[in-house]
Amino acid sequence: MDCRILDCTGRHVAIFLSMNIRRLQYFIAVVEHGTVTAAAEVLHIAQPALSRQLKTLERELRIELFQSAGNRLVLTNSGRAFVPMARKLLAESRDLDAAVQVLRTGQVQRLSCAATTASLRGFLSNFIAELGPDQPTIVARETGHFELESALLDDLDFIITPTIPTGDLATVMLGDVPIRAQVPAGHRWLGESRRGIELSELVDQPLILSPEHSVSRRIFSEALERQGLRIERAEVCDDGLVSHALVASGRGIAVNTEYPAFGVRGIPLFEQLGVPDASPLTLHMYMAWRRGHYAEAKLRELASGLMEMVGGRQESWDVPGRDA
Incomplete structure (x- = not known):
């Protein structure tokens, strides 16, 4: 050719x-x-x-x-x-084969994507489960934060990423995902009528943190530095579900974006509560794909659905003490 x-x-x-x-x-x-x-x-x-x-x-x-x-x-x-x-040529060749299939059938039958474990568990798996029979089959691959963009040059159609893509990609912001203090059921903070937890309240607590290379950990660490705070005790766990298992067994308080499990509850985390326009710590979530993708219209349609899923998924467990 x-x-x-x-x-x-x-x-x-x-x-x-x-x-x-x-x-x-x-x-x-x-x-x-x-x-x-x-x-x-x-x-x-x-x-x-x-x-x-x-x-x-x-x-x-x-x-x-x-x-x-x-x-x-x-x-x-x-x-x-x-x-x-x-x-790039191989990716475009695969796109050409898939585009011809769309011309034959009039439908996008299959799309593949990559996302982090937290995104897969937090909202993407639920989104896939709710897709109707007239929607394409979405096959997802678990990929680390820093490999997501390069994964698009393999056999993938789109990525879900917590960092804004740097390449020449079509990008849609899906929404903000709060970083939360994850506490066990029955914790005293859950019984208090409050908006969230201040960073200063965590420094003397035993914490369970994501690895330093994770986006949520970086945001958390930068917020601590801005407030001049230092964590006294912390374990590092690179799996959010295991982190919540540790929380449930009384080993500490986790700080992450993971959807609650094992009865763990997530409480919004603030740098400071008693200041005007105080907002919780969040990370942005994006969907990205190669410009000119043969199924770009369908990808934008899916992005709209994911925006609703990301927002609704967070609101469903945004109140301390509420059942998740």
């Missing part, structure tokens, strides 16, 4: 290639698995045949993609620059 390659900034590179998409798949497989042997095993192709395909691709491109380093292949500078271009 004739393909015009685009670089990472979206500018046209003035070369046209007559290439086999399968060779691009082979190239990415070797990049991901590190050796021709490992990639050949995954691809179910003989190693000599895979090596020949890579050499053919290099001849077509007129650049060297790999150089040998012991028993491994290492990307050259040109090869490293070509990786995102190849991923």
Whole structure:
């Protein structure tokens, strides 16, 4: 097929290639698995045949993609620059196949996405469960915060992310997700008539926190720094559900965005309550996809539904002591 390659900034590179998409798949497989042997095993192709395909691709491109380093292949500078271009072409090729299917049937039948564990449990799984039979099947993949945007260059149609995408992506803000102090049933704070909990009330409590690389932890830490506060005791747990299990067993108070479980209740968390226009700590949630996606109209429709789900899901457990 004739393909015009685009670089990472979206500018046209003035070369046209007559290439086999399968060779691009082979190239990415070797990049991901590190050796021709490992990639050949995954691809179910003989190693000599895979090596020949890579050499053919290099001849077509007129650049060297790999150089040998012991028993491994290492990307050259040109090869490293070509990786995102190849991923983009493969993604567009998949979009083309799916778009033709839509033209045949008149329906978007399947969409794939990636989201963090908290988003999957907090609202996305419920959204998928409520989709009617006339809506596409949505298959979700659990992915870390910092891998979400790059996952779009794999076989995914959209992502749900707590950080604003930085690439040239179509983006919709779904809403704000509050960061809460998660306490066990019967905790004294639940019996008090109050809007939420101040950061200063947590500093001498045993806490269960998300890892430092998580978005909610970063927001929490920045708020502590602004208030000049320091946490005295804290355990780190990278799974929100396990954090709530620890809360339920009396091990401490969790700070996260996880939907309550095991009788745990979430209370909105504020930097300060006694100030004008005090608002709880929140993180923004976004949905993003590649511009020009063949199913962009359907993606925007789903985004509208997710906006309602995110807002309603948070309001359903926004009052201390209310059943979740």
